[in-house]
Amino acid sequence: MQRTQTVLVSLLTLILLHPLVYADSPGDTVGTSWDEWESPACAVRRAVLDELGGVHFAWTNRVGGSSGERHIYYNFIDEHGFMLQPGGIQVNRNVESKYACLDINSENVAVISYYNFATGENCLLAVDALRGFGQFTEYDPPNLLFGDDWYFWPRITIDQQGYFHLCAIQHAMSGDQTIVLYTRSEDGGSSWTTPVAMDTTYLTQSFILASSPIDNSVAIAFIRPDDLFNPVLFDVMYVESGDGVNWDFENGDVNVTNYQVSDSLYPGIDLDAIYDNQGNIHLIWNAVREFAGGALETRIYHWSEGAGISLVTSESDWVDPGASDLPLAKASLGVDSDDNLFAVWTRFSPDDIAVNDLPNGELFFSYSTDGGTVWSEPQNITNTPTPDCFQGECDSDHWASIAERVDDFAHIIYINDKYAGATAPAQPEDKTENPVLYLKVPNPARTSVDEGQHGLRPEAFRLAQNYPNPFNLETKIEVELGNLNFVQTPTLKIFNLQGQEIRTYVLENDKTVHEIVWDGRDDSGKVVSSGIYFYQLRCGDFSETKTMSVLK
Numbered sequence: 001m002q003r004t005q006t007v008l009v010s011l012l013t014l015i016l017l018h019p020l021v022y023a024d025s026p027g028d029t030v031g032t033s034w035d036e037w038e039s040p041a042c043a044v045r046r047a048v049l050d051e052l053g054g055v056h057f058a059w060t061n062r063v064g065g066s067s068g069e070r071h072i073y074y075n076f077i078d079e080h081g082f083m084l085q086p087g088g089i090q091v092n093r094n095v096e097s098k099y100a101c102l103d104i105n106s107e108n109v110a111v112i113s114y115y116n117f118a119t120g121e122n123c124l125l126a127v128d129a130l131r132g133f134g135q136f137t138e139y140d141p142p143n144l145l146f147g148d149d150w151y152f153w154p155r156i157t158i159d160q161q162g163y164f165h166l167c168a169i170q171h172a173m174s175g176d177q178t179i180v181l182y183t184r185s186e187d188g189g190s191s192w193t194t195p196v197a198m199d200t201t202y203l204t205q206s207f208i209l210a211s212s213p214i215d216n217s218v219a220i221a222f223i224r225p226d227d228l229f230n231p232v233l234f235d236v237m238y239v240e241s242g243d244g245v246n247w248d249f250e251n252g253d254v255n256v257t258n259y260q261v262s263d264s265l266y267p268g269i270d271l272d273a274i275y276d277n278q279g280n281i282h283l284i285w286n287a288v289r290e291f292a293g294g295a296l297e298t299r300i301y302h303w304s305e306g307a308g309i310s311l312v313t314s315e316s317d318w319v320d321p322g323a324s325d326l327p328l329a330k331a332s333l334g335v336d337s338d339d340n341l342f343a344v345w346t347r348f349s350p351d352d353i354a355v356n357d358l359p360n361g362e363l364f365f366s367y368s369t370d371g372g373t374v375w376s377e378p379q380n381i382t383n384t385p386t387p388d389c390f391q392g393e394c395d396s397d398h399w400a401s402i403a404e405r406v407d408d409f410a411h412i413i414y415i416n417d418k419y420a421g422a423t424a425p426a427q428p429e430d431k432t433e434n435p436v437l438y439l440k441v442p443n444p445a446r447t448s449v450d451e452g453q454h455g456l457r458p459e460a461f462r463l464a465q466n467y468p469n470p471f472n473l474e475t476k477i478e479v480e481l482g483n484l485n486f487v488q489t490p491t492l493k494i495f496n497l498q499g500q501e502i503r504t505y506v507l508e509n510d511k512t513v514h515e516i517v518w519d520g521r522d523d524s525g526k527v528v529s530s531g532i533y534f535y536q537l538r539c540g541d542f543s544e545t546k547t548m549s550v551l552k
Contacts, residue, residue, distance in 0.1 A: 024465070025384045025395050025416045027437035028545040029534070030075040031088035035062035036415040036434050037323075037423045038399040041205035041269040043330035044101040044155055046401040047413040047438070050108040053079030054132055055403065055411050058100035058112045059436050061088070066431035069095040072114045076132035077438065081543040085499040086534035088436075089134040091126045094119050101155040105188070106162055107131065113141075113156040113166060122152035123168050125189050139189035141166050143181075145197060151181040157209035159218050159244040164189055165209055167198060167220060176203045177228050182220070182247070198239070198249050199224060202231045210273040210281070210404075216244040219281050221273040224253075233259050234267050236285050236303070256283060256303045264290040268298075269324055272332045274404050276339045280304055282372060284312065284331045284343055298328040300345060307372040312343055319350040319359045325422035329361075330399060336406040340445040341368040343375070344402045344412055352385045354420035360386055360396035361422075363414060369445055381441055382414075389420065392432050396420045409440040435547070461490075463537040463544040470549040471520070479507060479514040479537055490539035492516055497532050520550055 038046065038060055048056045054076060061073040073088040091100075096118040103111050110128040115121075123143040126136035143151045151168040158164055164185040169178050182198040185191060198220060201207075207222040221238040225231030236256045241247045259265050268286040275281055282304045289297040300312040315327050331345040343366050348359040362385065364378040384395040400414035418432035462480035469475060481490060492514075494503040502522040507514050518535075521527050530552045536545040 025382045025397050025437060027414075027439035028077070028083075028543060029086075029435050029547050030057050030077070030083070030413070030438050030545075031059065031061060031073050031436040032433050032547070033059060033061040033415065033436055034064075034066050034068055034431050034433050035060060035070060036399055036417045038415065039099045039101070040153055042208050042271050043332045043399060043401050044099070044208065045332075045404065046100055046102050047403040047411050048102055048104050048110070049403040049405045049407065049411050050104050050131070052108060052131075053407070054108070055438065056102060056104060056110045056132070057088070057413050057436075057438065058091070058102040058110070059413065060098040060100055060114075061436075062431075070098045071095070072097050072100045072112060072126070074110060074112065074128075074134060074136070076110070076134070078132060081538060083499070083536075083545065084132055084134050086495050086545065086547075087497060087532070091136045092116065092124065093138055094121075097124065099153055103156055103158045105158055111156065111158060111164065111189075112136070113154040115152040115154055115168075117152065120150070122150045122171065123154040123166065125154070125156065125164070125166070127189055139185075141185070141189070141192050142183050142195045143168060145170075145179065145181050145195050151195075153205060155207065155209055157211040157218060159211040159216050160213070161216050161244060162186075162188070163244050165211070165218050165244070167207055167209060169205055169207070178202065178204065180207055180222065182249070184244075196249065199253070200228060201225070202228055204234075204269065206267075206269050206271045208271055208273050210275055211244075212275040212279050213277060214279050215242075217242050217275065217279060218244045219273055219275070221271055221283055223267050223269075223271060223285070233261065235259055236267055236271065236283060238273065238281065238283065240281070257309070266290070268326045268329070270326075270329055270331055274333045274335055276335050276341070276371075277337060278339065280306060280371075282333060282335070282341060284333050286326050286328050286331055286345075288326060289314075298326045300328050300331050300343070302341070302343070302368070302372045302375070304372050307370075310373055310375065312366055312375045313364070313378050315347065317350050319348050319353075321348040321359050321361070321422035323422035329422065332400065332402045334402040334404055334406040334410055336443060336445065338445065339371065340406075340443075341372050342402060342406050342410050343367070344381070344400045344410070346398045346400060348422070349385070352387045354386070354389045354394050354396070356391070356420055358421035360389070360394055360420045361398040361417070363397045363400050363412070363439075365410070365441055367445055376444070381439065391419045391430065394418050394420050398422065406443055408443050408446060410443060412439045412441065413437070414439065461537060461539065461542055461544065463546060465546060466518075466535070466548045470551040472551055474517055474519045475548065477516045477518065477535060479516065481507065481512045481514070481539070488540045490537065493536050493538065494518065495534045495536065496528070502528065
């Protein structure tokens with residue numbers, strides 16, 4: 001009883017001192033985090049669409065407040081739209097685990113790499129027991145090379161034969177040079193090959209792995225300087241193994257960019273790589289173009305062997321979001337079964353500056369139907385500017401990761417940062433609790449999409465944030481339905497923090513706007529306790545979830 005009272009008092013204190021914040025940005029809330037910094041450099045893969053149509057998610061979650069412990073969290077939404085657990089499930093055992101990188105094995109089971117500096121097990125890997133089950137077993141891949149220092153920030157991919165491929169970087173970057181470690185597990189994480197040095201870079205954490213969907217090919221993409229001792233130019237590189245076993249790390253590098261001083265082009269820190277359904281490698285990265293007189297322009301480029309280097313988008317309005325990010329940042333790639341390519345990234349706008357003098361971000365989306373030669377006009381898919389916002393009131397959308405495989409939708413996870421800028425401020429009191437959102441964008445290469453005022457943002461349904469929030473006696477939830485011709489009847493359901501359904505409202509097809517008043521009771525009429533609750537609008541394949549809090 002004493003322990004229960006202590007937890008309740010702690011929860012009430014948390015709500016009073018750190019009011020929960022909510023997103024006007026679109027998407028399902030799959031969790032929250034007090035720390036939005038999801039990885040150094042690249043936007044590593046944190047959303048995966050499996051073969052049955054379920055979507056897996058992983059993220060770094062600082063739990064319980066601005067100085068809370070950091071853990072790896074996981075959530076899953078199955079092909080029918082049901083979420084494993086509102087808020088997600090902790091993956092790791094020990095505190096201070098962070099920087100999740102997600103893939104799935106041949107049985108559609110989640111595999112997540114991350115690191116923990118508190119225990120010395122700097123490279124860790126967790127494998128779920130079953131598809132979307134949420135019960136993980138931790139493994140400890142090698143994190144030493146030559147006995148010199150720890151290696152950390154691991155990233156993984158799983159090839160068609162089920163081999164786990166992992167890279168990590170050197171912890172102590174001697175002389176600003178960074179060795180990249182490579183190791184492989186052929187038995188699901190239990191044992192690993194002797195780690196080897198994949199390459200040496202310079203002051204960069206920009207490396208990513210990808211595996212082919214049609215054979216055993218695996219690629220590692222990275223950014224490397226022309227001279228490790230006097231770096232002037234940096235190039236986008238990759239190295240490939242055709243069988244997932246044999247690598248030529250000494251001579252097998254492919255230089256994609258071959259930048260020259262006269263090009264005035266410098267890669268940023270963001271990089272992603274995927275294979276299409278023909279086994280072709282595609283890379284995307286951001287870069288800065290410097291013009292005469294010192295003017296700067298940010299660009300996002302794509303490369304494949306067939307298309308060469310093509311421009312995805314450019315931005316001439318310069319703004320510094322901090323944390324080494326550029327105005328166009330965190331680009332990632334997806335591909336559908338017809339080999340249409342899709343890119344999502346953050347655009348930081350000089351016209352959307354918060355009171356902390358840092359810009360808010362919004363997510364942009366583009367696609368190519370010709371293998372990456374030509375890209376569509378970018379569309380703003382979150383469209384939630386909040387200029388002059390204060391801490392806790394911003395809608396700065398960042399750290400997006402698109403699932404590699406796209407079906408009728410592009411599946412995107414991102415952070416709705418409640419304080420502007422590229423990463424959380426250094427002081428704990430400046431941090432905010434940020435919704436982790438899942439956004440489904442209709443595949444514009446397959447469907448007729450209205451690209452008018454709202455771009456590619458779905459508008460058929462709208463679930464508003466409840467008001468007031470937090471609340472004591474009752475709160476109002478407004479639901480807007482786009483039409484009245486439903487194959488299935490829409491419902492609004494309320495869940496507790498354990499994912500248990502406690503209240504259901506059936507929305508009849510008699511009007512497009514419903515205002516539900518929840519009196520804080522469950523379906524049996526019992527008053528619920530103080531705490532965090534989730535409410536979900538569902539109709540057929542559509543669902544949207546938001547959070548609210550009860551304060552008695």
